[in-house]
Amino acid sequence: MGKKITIEPVTRVEGHGKVTIHLDDNNNFKRSRLHIVEFRGFEKFIQGRPYWEAPVTVQRLCGICPVSHHLAAAKAMDVIVGAGTGDGLTPTGEKMRRLMHFGQVFQSHVLHFFHLASPDLLFGIDGDPAIRNVIGIAKMHKELAVQAVMMRKYGQEIIKVTAGKKIHGTGAIPGGINRHLEIHNKISLINGPDPMNIDKMIEWSLGGLDFFKNYHKDHKDVIDNFAAYPSKHLSMVRKDGALDLYHGVLRAIDSEGNKILNDVDTQDYLKHIAEEVRSWSYMKFPYLKKYGPKDGWYRVGPLARLNTVDFIPSPLAQKEFEIFQAYTDGKPNNMSMHYHWARLIEILHCAEMMKELLNDPNLMKGELVTKGKKGNEGIGVLEAPRGTLFHHYKINKDDQITMANLIVSTTNNNIPMNLAVESAAKQFISGQEKIDEGMLNAVEVGIRAYDPCLSCATHAIGKLPLQVKLYDSNNNLLDIKTKD
Numbered sequence: 001m002g003k004k005i006t007i008e009p010v011t012r013v014e015g016h017g018k019v020t021i022h023l024d025d026n027n028n029f030k031r032s033r034l035h036i037v038e039f040r041g042f043e044k045f046i047q048g049r050p051y052w053e054a055p056v057t058v059q060r061l062c063g064i065c066p067v068s069h070h071l072a073a074a075k076a077m078d079v080i081v082g083a084g085t086g087d088g089l090t091p092t093g094e095k096m097r098r099l100m101h102f103g104q105v106f107q108s109h110v111l112h113f114f115h116l117a118s119p120d121l122l123f124g125i126d127g128d129p130a131i132r133n134v135i136g137i138a139k140m141h142k143e144l145a146v147q148a149v150m151m152r153k154y155g156q157e158i159i160k161v162t163a164g165k166k167i168h169g170t171g172a173i174p175g176g177i178n179r180h181l182e183i184h185n186k187i188s189l190i191n192g193p194d195p196m197n198i199d200k201m202i203e204w205s206l207g208g209l210d211f212f213k214n215y216h217k218d219h220k221d222v223i224d225n226f227a228a229y230p231s232k233h234l235s236m237v238r239k240d241g242a243l244d245l246y247h248g249v250l251r252a253i254d255s256e257g258n259k260i261l262n263d264v265d266t267q268d269y270l271k272h273i274a275e276e277v278r279s280w281s282y283m284k285f286p287y288l289k290k291y292g293p294k295d296g297w298y299r300v301g302p303l304a305r306l307n308t309v310d311f312i313p314s315p316l317a318q319k320e321f322e323i324f325q326a327y328t329d330g331k332p333n334n335m336s337m338h339y340h341w342a343r344l345i346e347i348l349h350c351a352e353m354m355k356e357l358l359n360d361p362n363l364m365k366g367e368l369v370t371k372g373k374k375g376n377e378g379i380g381v382l383e384a385p386r387g388t389l390f391h392h393y394k395i396n397k398d399d400q401i402t403m404a405n406l407i408v409s410t411t412n413n414n415i416p417m418n419l420a421v422e423s424a425a426k427q428f429i430s431g432q433e434k435i436d437e438g439m440l441n442a443v444e445v446g447i448r449a450y451d452p453c454l455s456c457a458t459h460a461i462g463k464l465p466l467q468v469k470l471y472d473s474n475n476n477l478l479d480i481k482t483k484d
Helices: 051-061 066-080 091-123 134-140 142-163 183-191 198-218 220-225 266-271 302-308 315-327 336-358 414-428 437-448
Strands: 003-007 017-023 029-036 233-237 249-253 259-264 273-276 285-288 377-384 387-395 401-407 466-471 477-483
Touching (some): 029 414, 051 066, 051 387, 066 091, 066 142, 066 377, 066 387, 091 142, 134 142, 142 183, 142 198, 142 336, 198 220, 198 336, 220 336, 233 302, 233 377, 249 266, 249 302, 266 273, 266 377, 266 387, 285 414, 302 336
Antiparallel strands (some): 003 017, 017 029, 233 249, 249 259, 377 387, 387 401, 466 477
């Protein structure tokens, strides 16, 4: 018969999921699965809506990363209104969107590392769950907690001045942006009283990196060996190979660093990427077509980005990137816990780029919108905090959306997260007579490395089965009826 262990819900992630681990009669590992149990369905119910509503509507997918969906949908609508695929906007339109996006990635990365992931580092994977959380951080590491709150607040202020609101704003519209940066907001964000100014954000970003590198120095076994496995990596890169979170071409490498997707146009993503479904999860399973469903899986996100890019176009982050690369002698980094290291480097990069853009005069003047020849199909791709995000739409002659396909960052990481669960289960649970809370948390740590946003990632087209179970007063199952 064996044994089944269920972890439900997975904690300290955005959204709802569960893990099942199956052991044999000797408590040895047999199988594990990460189940995404909530359903969103935006691909379906966006159909019939006018295309210009998409950037505002689809961001309701999430309260943590709405800006990513807002901008990806807006980029798709840019193509439909004839404004190009990302480089055809006015300087004001593009730079305001970039500033918005840097604010989003900055605050999201800060939230994940300091609030959701750092408790495992500061208190240990098997630490007391009563304090291994954000409340424990606030009580035992007050200065770190305050920094995290203020850094996230700063990122949200950036979003507010570019999108109109901190959550679910309206700044990006088809063909551009609907506002300039106002002078008082610019002055406040650049030179505001400590800590709410950009130089303090850069200082604290460097401090976050020092914290992680010092921890890594003393805990190499945990950081380097936990859920480490070879994989392919995919991201968008600038045409010259630089890290670019807003626009670029698609690049993928194998576990040895060989290019297997060589800087292809994002509008051609369907030529290279497909998805399959499996019965035990609402989340789909993307793969590179040339390798097939079994071997074509890949990772996305901060670790994948730092593996695929050639350099980072901001000086302080570039210096940290060189240290990151040197750790693996220039080879791809396949260590899952190094997602945190890569995430902190991107926090620094976002801070540097926000400073550059806040000082750019284009944000305060110039045309906001551009349009050209209208089409009926558009694809928008960008690098969301959690990885490469695809939005694809078609419209009819009445300007109604007839098709939507969303491949969300966390969806791209579906198989890697399942492999992280398997790796952790084999390392900490397989063969153990007694399973304790720390062992189960180790499985969650493998998932948290990817910073999944599970609520963003579940979409399907078609019918969902309805199942009704009838129990008596003693909880005995009497009957099951299924409508499919």
